[in-house]
Amino acid sequence: MVLTIESVSKAFPGVQALDGVSLDLKPGEIHALMGENGAGKSTLIKIITGLHQPDSGRVLLNGEPVHFASPRDAIGAGISAVHQERNLIPRFSVGENILLERPPTRGGMIDYDTINRDARKWLDMLDRGIDTRAEVRTLSVAQMQIVEIAKALSLEAKILLMDEPTASITEHETAALFTLLKRLRENGVAIIFVSHKLEEVFAIADRVTVLRDGKNAAVGEPMTTMTRDKLVSLMIGRKERIAVLGERNADMADVVLEARDLSTSDGHRNIDLALHRGEILGLYGLVGAGRSELARAILGGAEITSGELRLHDKPVRIRDMHEALSKYRLGYISEDRKAEGLILMHSVRENIAITIWRKLAGFLGLISGARESRAVEPFVEKLEIRTPSLAQTVGNLSGGNQQKVSIAKWLAANAEILIVDEPTVGIDIKTKTDIHELLGEIARDGVSIILISSDMPEMVAVADRILVMHGFRIVGEVANDHQYETASKAIMACIHAVEDDEPTSAG
């Protein structure tokens, strides 16, 4: 055993995060660590890397008890990690971030040539499209994640911990990462791999440890004896529920939002799309295809350089989100809920009511707290947001419940059109199913939804029609038959067709 966790416990204010959890890690294995949100996976990773100290229990490295006071100690002992939270310095370049702990020097000065060369080496294994000299803050969420992974790999550690490394990257990049992880495994590296995606765990892991409510539900079970159903029931303590989306009848005669030959300052060219009342229109594409950017351009975040944006058959220019909401009842659920979806330090009530404060305000702009609570409560109930009270700080909720809060505020605002960007990234199975059903339900109520997602099963399950984007253009449309095999094949065919036309964009 290269790493052994012996009945480790850890409590945070008001919650027992880990309760006597054990895990053992062999050299040359990929060990999946699974569990629902809040099961304690991230806490365990943080204890191994010295970010948290256990209240009781031991961590043994090669049979010796160790005590890491800080992440630096853990790195020194040959443990490197990709955490769920981003740990990059936004104004440093990609290369500087990757080699942050040990910048190569020449004559006492930082040697940028070596930085760029070394960083290039690790990045190339995952994604050739990222410039090592680019400032990290200019990258997309997915590219940042790739940089995080490259940084962890570059330490060439004997133990590699990956906390949801694939949560925000594409299938392409995931495949590249898996090839790399398998190679590392052959070289004797021990890997702990945290993921919500069952397909991934079955594709790559040798053994699995499952946590449920801070306790072990399984310790180091070989994946060969594991089935999907068994794994899910270990994680959630019962059987998986399939999303029931029911029949929906989008009114295809009523176009609520339309782009005609739209080009933007972000680089979109000749975008044509039409969203109908009560329809869920999928916008699928690989990272860098320009999907989120298109959403932002519609909402006034980029300039429309030619073509037309029409709402309810009238040409419009939306200046900002304030106008989008107040004038056109247009809502946007961000893919980055922590940075722009929620105000983490404020309460559940405030986070939901933020879109309707103006409406709630009465005489002299005064809002009654009781009235605010009454306005918010139905949505907390409808979305089954698990919170001790409306006054709870949103930052203390689990990821799934946080996402529900960020959806609830648009339902409260009574939005007619919703742009939903990667709604289930990093969210556990049960909540994911809940959110899919919820999207179906609100579409049935007449809300028109643009769903942006890189999660193919999600796209196939939820969308009515799928537009495929590539290189800031729309390259195809797939009438979704909700059959994974055929739909995913049709989608990938659209992308491959244009990739073959552009030999320059190899990668």
Next chain:
Amino acid sequence: MSETTGPASPVRNRRPFLGGASGQVGLLAIVAIFWFIFSTLAPGFLSSFNLYALGRSLAVDIVIGFSQMVVLATGGMNLAVGSIGVCAVMAAGFLLQDLGLPISVGFAGALLLGGALGWLNGFAIVKTGVNAFIITLASASLFLGAMLILTKAVPYNGLPPEIGAFGRARLFGIVSPLLIIAIAIGAALVVLYRFTALGRQILAAGANPRAAAMSGVPVDRVIVISHVLSGMLAAAAGLMVVTRLGAAMPATGGEEWLLPSFLGPVLGGTLLSGGSVAVIGTMIGAALVTTIRSGLLVLQIGNFWLQLFLGLILLFAVLVDRYRSVYAERRSVGVKS
């Protein structure tokens, strides 16, 4: 229900020094200790005249603190509170003495000027995207310079006598009407932040401007409004000084207001990073500043010591805050030590 408060991202919503109700009690205790010390050393400290004078300067300190607090709420700052204050003072002098306008018109004009200068700050910050620190550092100098050129730094000593009379008025023997006004402003601010859409939007924009903007909050607008409010409050503090002195003096405000303007809100528990205000805390924080100033005066310790003391208090506050948060964390995770 323990799993709903999942540990995946334990957000530490601790406030700076002595936040929350328990913190304000602690701060009040510190003020009481100073009162005890000063009154023991100098019995004159508790004389009705001194208490009256103390209340009068407290009123000014509270409003200065508010004028900073309302921009701290947005995550910004206003280094020009003193300059705006003195501009309003001299404008009032000009309107009342040179133009002979009625007192209400003169004071309203001064408040409007304060609001306008605040608007300039807010507009420049929002339009340029430059940090509030730089903009207000520049405007502090700009406003003060313009005032000195226009007025040649000549005081207005011939104001209507009613102004001085109001400043000297006493309610129940020891309470200055200025203090009542300051408390009323505080009450209005509590209502603003707790019960109005605008106040909520200001706090949301301060806590996370991107998330607030993406939720349809007009972030730029609420920042500008906060600066207008800050300018008007600075002007109000200036006018309080005018009533106290019975004259408009060009030496009012300026840099002298800077430290007290931050001390009140920060001691009281307003977050420097924005998104949270402590109105009552700011009033108690101001009380600490006023108490120390008055105590040193009664003890006839020179004014030079005041700056040193205020600096020490601020440092002490930060240290206590640090200790408290470490202690609280240890206790809550059950580490035995």
